[in-house]
Amino acid sequence: MTPPRRRADATENRSRIIEAAQALITRQDELRLNEVAKRAGVGQGTLYRHFPTREDLLAEVYRHDVDELVVAAPTLLAEHKPFEALALWFRRVADYARVKRGVFSAVTSGVQRDLSGHSLGPIGDALQTLLAAGKADGTIRSDVDVRDVILLIGFLSHIEEAEADERAHHVLELILDGLRRRADDS
Amino acid sequence: MTPPRRRADATENRSRIIEAAQALITRQDELRLNEVAKRAGVGQGTLYRHFPTREDLLAEVYRHDVDELVVAAPTLLAEHKPFEALALWFRRVADYARVKRGVFSAVTSGVQRDLSGHSLGPIGDALQTLLAAGKADGTIRSDVDVRDVILLIGFLSHIEEAEADERAHHVLELILDGLRRRADDS
DNA sequence: ACCTGAACACCGTTCAAGT
């Protein structure tokens, strides 16, 4: 019962594909799959063998970044009050969205896919933790859920880098104000 | 100096193209330009002659709908308090977005294009009127501008029809709460 | 002045042949 070992060349090809995709996506927004294969030095079929869909590839490309956001949630909660932790987490998401335009789409489409599978997924769970803490201490409205927030911060995928610099934080403030629980709420 | 009259067949073709595009877009999200030309019974070149870009065509397809939204703003303001007028206008935008998925993209991309030309455009002006009224009577934060609001309601273009039914109004409420001016604001 | 539609470009995706 030895584990079905992957052939060495397959592992190597997989890494090369991811690296090529990363290199290409940082210099422009669109990602041409044939270009990825060419740069990685593999046939197009090899790309499809490793990553059946474009999303599979992008998920892998942004894996580390998404992980960092996921890990940040409990860390922030340990060091700040819930509402402040959420605000700081938003800020972090905005920073990622500014530099790596695709992270955010990967995050949201990931959440969407996971939602249909009756699971929140890693990012959804992280956000859920933040929201629950804020509801528990009465600083966040009780009628807000993860999907609401994902939809609201989706504006980050609509703006260019320059506009994000001057406007993203402000719009996030407006959103936070909408999520805040008021004295007269039930 | 008679106006340079358009040839009758050109006018006719233009109408047929718009009608074909409307018919096709109501039955599915994407719009294939060659398909539009085929259904309209014109050559592809004719389509490009009348509508150099895809956006030009879409703007024309949704022209009536956008006009209705523009006209609604002053009407609502005449009959309701500013904040309520804004809430009702949001509701109307959401209703359009639900049925005609593309209206909203046309609206936002229109605003974006107009913004770069240092003008708000028709929809931007309508929204500007609503915001100004709310700021004047102290119900809307003074640090909010048209672009902020357009970005916030952009979530409408991310959701499917079923989800819009159960969630759009709620998320719009959250946004309105974020735009509302508080007692302690400066 | 306007129209037609063949043709080109571009990119995603598949699959027969190979190792």
Place this chain on the structure above:
DNA sequence: ACCTGAACACCGTTCAAGT
């Protein structure tokens, strides 16, 4: 078991030839 790359499909866009 995995890889290659020719080939096909699809769609946007152009342009020479026509009326």
